[in-house]
Amino acid sequence: MAHNEHTAATEQHVHRDDVGARMGMWLFLFTEILLFGGMFLVYAVYRYQYPDQFLLAGMELNTTIGAINTIILITSSLTVALSIAALQKDNKFLSILMLVITIFFAFLFMVNKYFEWTAKIDHGIYPGSEQMLEKQNGEILFFGLYYIMTGLHGLHIIIGIVILSVILMFIVKDKITSTNLVKLENSGLYWHLVDLIWIFLFPLFYLIQ
Amino acid sequence: MNLNLNHNLNLNHSLNLDPNLNLNLDHTQNHSTPYGVYILVWLGLLTLTAITVTVAGIDLGNYTLFIALTIAAIKSYLVITIFMHIKYEEAIFKVFLLVSGMTLLIIFVLTFVDFSYR
Amino acid sequence: MVNGIDSAKTKSFYEEGTTKKSSGLASWLFSTDHKRIGLMYLVTISVFFCVGAIFGILMRLELMSPGETIMKAETYNSFFTLHGVIMIFLFIIPGIPAVFGNFFLPLQIGAKDVAFPRINLLSYWIYIIGASLVLLSLLIPGGAIDTGWTFYIPYSVRSGSNISLAIFAAFVLGFSSILTGLNFITTVHRMRAPGMTWFRMPLFVWATYATAWIQIIATPVIAITILLVILERFFGVGIFDPALGGDPILFQHMFWIYSHPAVYIMILPAMGVVSEIIPTFARRTIFGYKAIAMSSLAIAFVGYLVWAHHMFTSGMSDTARWIFSLLTFIVALPSGVKVFNWVATMYKGSIDPKPPFLWVMSFIVLFSIGGLTGLVVGSLATDIHLHDTYFVVAHFHYVMFGGTGTIFFAALYYWFPKMFGKMYNIKVASLGVLFFFISFNLLYFPKFILGYMGMPRRYYDYLPQFADLQLISTIGLWLMGLTLILIITNIVSAIIKGKKSEENPWGGVTLEWHTSSPPPLENFEVIPEVKHEPYDFSQLEEMKHGS
Numbered sequence: 058m059a060h061n062e063h064t065a066a067t068e069q070h071v072h073r074d075d076v077g078a079r080m081g082m083w084l085f086l087f088t089e090i091l092l093f094g095g096m097f098l099v100y101a102v103y104r105y106q107y108p109d110q111f112l113l114a115g116m117e118l119n120t121t122i123g124a125i126n127t128i129i130l131i132t133s134s135l136t137v138a139l140s141i142a143a144l145q146k147d148n149k150f151l152s153i154l155m156l157v158i159t160i161f162f163a164f165l166f167m168v169n170k171y172f173e174w175t176a177k178i179d180h181g182i183y184p185g186s187e188q189m190l191e192k193q194n195g196e197i198l199f200f201g202l203y204y205i206m207t208g209l210h211g212l213h214i215i216i217g218i219v220i221l222s223v224i225l226m227f228i229v230k231d232k233i234t235s236t237n238l239v240k241l242e243n244s245g246l247y248w249h250l251v252d253l254i255w256i257f258l259f260p261l262f263y264l265i266q
Numbered sequence: 267m268n269l270n271l272n273h274n275l276n277l278n279h280s281l282n283l284d285p286n287l288n289l290n291l292d293h294t295q296n297h298s299t300p301y302g303v304y305i306l307v308w309l310g311l312l313t314l315t316a317i318t319v320t321v322a323g324i325d326l327g328n329y330t331l332f333i334a335l336t337i338a339a340i341k342s343y344l345v346i347t348i349f350m351h352i353k354y355e356e357a358i359f360k361v362f363l364l365v366s367g368m369t370l371l372i373i374f375v376l377t378f379v380d381f382s383y384r
Numbered sequence: 385m386v387n388g389i390d391s392a393k394t395k396s397f398y399e400e401g402t403t404k405k406s407s408g409l410a411s412w413l414f415s416t417d418h419k420r421i422g423l424m425y426l427v428t429i430s431v432f433f434c435v436g437a438i439f440g441i442l443m444r445l446e447l448m449s450p451g452e453t454i455m456k457a458e459t460y461n462s463f464f465t466l467h468g469v470i471m472i473f474l475f476i477i478p479g480i481p482a483v484f485g486n487f488f489l490p491l492q493i494g495a496k497d498v499a500f501p502r503i504n505l506l507s508y509w510i511y512i513i514g515a516s517l518v519l520l521s522l523l524i525p526g527g528a529i530d531t532g533w534t535f536y537i538p539y540s541v542r543s544g545s546n547i548s549l550a551i552f553a554a555f556v557l558g559f560s561s562i563l564t565g566l567n568f569i570t571t572v573h574r575m576r577a578p579g580m581t582w583f584r585m586p587l588f589v590w591a592t593y594a595t596a597w598i599q600i601i602a603t604p605v606i607a608i609t610i611l612l613v614i615l616e617r618f619f620g621v622g623i624f625d626p627a628l629g630g631d632p633i634l635f636q637h638m639f640w641i642y643s644h645p646a647v648y649i650m651i652l653p654a655m656g657v658v659s660e661i662i663p664t665f666a667r668r669t670i671f672g673y674k675a676i677a678m679s680s681l682a683i684a685f686v687g688y689l690v691w692a693h694h695m696f697t698s699g700m701s702d703t704a705r706w707i708f709s710l711l712t713f714i715v716a717l718p719s720g721v722k723v724f725n726w727v728a729t730m731y732k733g734s735i736d737p738k739p740p741f742l743w744v745m746s747f748i749v750l751f752s753i754g755g756l757t758g759l760v761v762g763s764l765a766t767d768i769h770l771h772d773t774y775f776v777v778a779h780f781h782y783v784m785f786g787g788t789g790t791i792f793f794a795a796l797y798y799w800f801p802k803m804f805g806k807m808y809n810i811k812v813a814s815l816g817v818l819f820f821f822i823s824f825n826l827l828y829f830p831k832f833i834l835g836y837m838g839m840p841r842r843y844y845d846y847l848p849q850f851a852d853l854q855l856i857s858t859i860g861l862w863l864m865g866l867t868l869i870l871i872i873t874n875i876v877s878a879i880i881k882g883k884k885s886e887e888n889p890w891g892g893v894t895l896e897w898h899t900s901s902p903p904p905l906e907n908f909e910v911i912p913e914v915k916h917e918p919y920d921f922s923q924l925e926e927m928k929h930g931s
Contacts, residue, residue: 074499074574074575076355076356076574077499077570077573077574077575079355079359080358080359080362080569080570080573080574081499081500081503081566081567081570083359083362083363084362084565084566084569084570084600085562085566087362087366087600087601088562088566088600088601088603088604089604090366090370090604091366091369091370091601091602091604091605092604092605092607092608093608094370094373094604094605095604095605095607095608095609095638095641096608096612098373098374098377098638099612099623099634099638101374101378102377102378102381102631102634103629103631105378105381105382106381106631107629120319120322124315124319127315128312128315131308131311131312131315132308134308134311134345134349135304135305135307135308135349138299138304138348138349139301139304142298142299142300142301142304143301145298146298184619184620184621184622185619185620185621193629194622194628194629195629197622197628197629198622198623198628198629198630201621201622201623201628202623204621205612205615205621205623209611242351245349245350246350249345249346249349249350250350252345252349253342253345253346256338256341256342256345257335257338257342259315259318259338260318260322260334260335260337260338261334264318264319264322264334265322266322266323358573365597365601366601369601369688372688372689373605373641373688376689376691376692376704376707376708377634377637377641379701379703379704379707379708380633380637380692380700380701380703380704381634381701382701383701383702383703383704384700384701
C-alpha cells in the first residue's frame, strides 16, 4: 500500500505545478462567470423593459425557501473551505467529515429546489403552460429566466456533488494528501463559484417585493 | 507511518522540482488560514443575508435593487478573497479577475447604450 | 505515418510517443504530445476545409447563371449556412491556434509540452464530437440548418430544420476552443524556459496568448446564447421570441458579443505568424517588437467594444449606432500599427523571397483591402447602403480567407520542414502563391462591385445585369479550385516522398529552430537557456557552429 502511494506520487512529479493547476481552474471559472453573466445580461435588459411585470411575477416566488437555500449554500461553502484547511493541517478525519457535510448540504439544496419547482408546476406555472401564456409578456420572460437560471445553477450543484464525491473517495484512499491537495482545492473553488452565482440569483429573483 | 511518508514526499519535492515550485509549496503551507477566520467570514455572510432579506421588505423605491446588489457584491468579495484564497494567490490572479470583471462590465454598459436610448 | 529520417543523435517525436506503442493509429489518437495533437488537428481541419470549400463551390455553381441553375432556393439556404458554419467553427476559429499554436507555442517558449497535456487531447476529442454533430445534423431527416451561420431569431425558433443539433454542435466546439485557450494561457505563464522573459517571447506566442484570452472570455457568451435558443425551441420558454415578449435584437447583441471578438480569434494568430515570417526572410530583427506585442493585446481588448457594428440596420437605438461606429474606427489603429511595423521591418532587409514570404506578401495586400473595406462598412452612413450586400461578403472573404486562410498556408509552408523534417518543391510552391493571388482577386473582387450595385447576399438568384461580374467570379472559382489542388498536392507529396530538409532551412532564430527537425518527444535535449532577443540574427553563426 505504502509503496503504491509512493510511486503514484513520484509519477505526478513530472509535470506537477500547483499554481499552474489553480490558474487553469480560475480561467475555467471565468468562463462560468461569463456564461452566467450572459444570462444576467438578458435578465437586466428585460427587467429594464418590464420593471412592473417583473415585480408582479417575483411576488409569486417563495422568499423563505430562497433564504433557506442561501443559508445552506453559504454554510456548505464554509465546510468545503474547512475541509481544505483541515487537510492542509494533515487532519484527514476532519477533512473527510467536512466534505461529507458539504455533499449533504448540496443534496439538501436540491431537495428544497425540487419542492419549490414542483409547487410552481402544480400551480401551472411552467414554460409553455396555458396559465403561463395568459400572463403578460414580462411575466413570461421572468419565469422563463427563473427556470433556466436556477435550473442551470441546479445542474452545477449536481455536477458539484459528483466532483466532490470523487474527491472524497480520493481523500479516503490517500490519493489526495496534505502535500498533494490541489485537486481538492480546485473542486473547492468550483463549489465556491456555485455559491457565488447563487449570491446574485437570490436577490434578483426571490427578493423583488 | 503516514507522517513519515509525507516527510519523504517533501524531500522528493525539494530534490526534483525547480525552486519556483518549492517556494509555492511553502507558500500554501504558510498561508493555511486558521479555522476561526473562515467561521468569521461565514458569520459575516449570514448577517449580510439577514440584512438583505430584511431590507427587501422595506419599500425604498429605486434604491432597493441598488442595495441588494451592493450587499451581493460585498458577499462575493468575502467569498472570493477569503474562501477562494485570492488574497494569498500571486498578483497575476488578481489581474485575471480584474480582466474578466471589466469585460463583463463593458458588455453590460455597451448593451445598455442601446436599450436605455431606445 | 512513416518518417524517413533516421538521425543518429535523437529519436524524433514520430519514433517515440507518449503511449505504450509509438506507432499505429492509437499512438496518435491517444497521444498527449502537443506535436502529435497539432498534426491531428492539421489533418482534421484540412478535411473540413475541403468539405466547406465543396459547399462554397456548389453555391458558386448555382450562381453561374441567373435563375435556378443546379439547386432549389431552400437547398441554397442550407448550403450557405453550412459553408459558413463549417468554415467558421471548424476551420478558421481553431485553424491556426489548434494546429500551429499547439505545435509551436511550447517549442517557442522552450517548454516540454503544454501545461495540461491531457486536457489538450480532450479538447481535440471534443472538437471531433462537435464536428460529427455538424455532419449528423446534415444527414438526419428534418433538413439541414437554413438560418445562415448567424442563427438569427425569430427564424431560428420557427424553422423546422435541424437547428438545435447544428447549434448544439457549435456549443460543443466552443468547449474545445475554451480548453485550448485555457491551456495556452497557463502554459505561457508557467512554462517558459529560463531567461524567456515576457519581452523575449516570439510574437506568435504573444498573438496566440491574446487569442487565448478572447477564447476564454468571449466563448461562454455564445455558449449561453445557443443554449437559450435550444431551450426556447424545445420547451417554448420565452427568451428571445417576440411572440412571448422577447427581444430579437437582444439575441443579435449576444450573438455578436461573441462573434465579433471571434473575428479576432481568427485573425490574431495569423498576424502572429506574419510577425515570425517577415524577420526570418528579411534577415532583420522585427521593427517595433513591443508595439506589435502590445497591439495584439490591444486588438483583443478593443474587439470587445465594437460588436454592434454588425447591427446598424437592426433597429437598435441611434445613440448606440453612432457610438459603435465611432468605436469601430479604433480597431484600425492596432491593426495599422502591425502593418506599418511589418513593412518597416522589410526596409533595407536582405529579403529572400521564399514561398512563406510570398504568402505573407499576398496576405498584406489582401488583408489591407479587407481591412480598409471594413471601415467602409463600419461607418454608419455607408453601411446603411451596403449592409447585407455582396460588399460585405467580399469584405469578410478578404479578411478571413485572404487574411487567415492565406496565413494558414504561409504557416504550413514556413514550418513544414520543422514539422516533417522534409522539404516541398519550392518552385511549385511559389507558383501556387501567384496563382492563388490572381484567382482570389478574380473570385472575390467582383463581389465588391456587385454589392455596391445592390446585389444582396444569401440570394440564389440575381438580376440579369449582374451576370457579367458573377461570371468573372465563377471563372475565378475554377482557377482557385485548381490552385488549391496544386497547393495541397505539393504538401501531401512532400510528406510522402519529399527530400530530407536541412535542420534550419530558412535560418530562423526563434527557439523552435534550436532543436532538431522534427523535434524529439520532449522538444529539447536540454531545456535551452534564453540569452537573446527573439529576432536577434547574430545568433545564427553561433547556432551553425553549435550543430
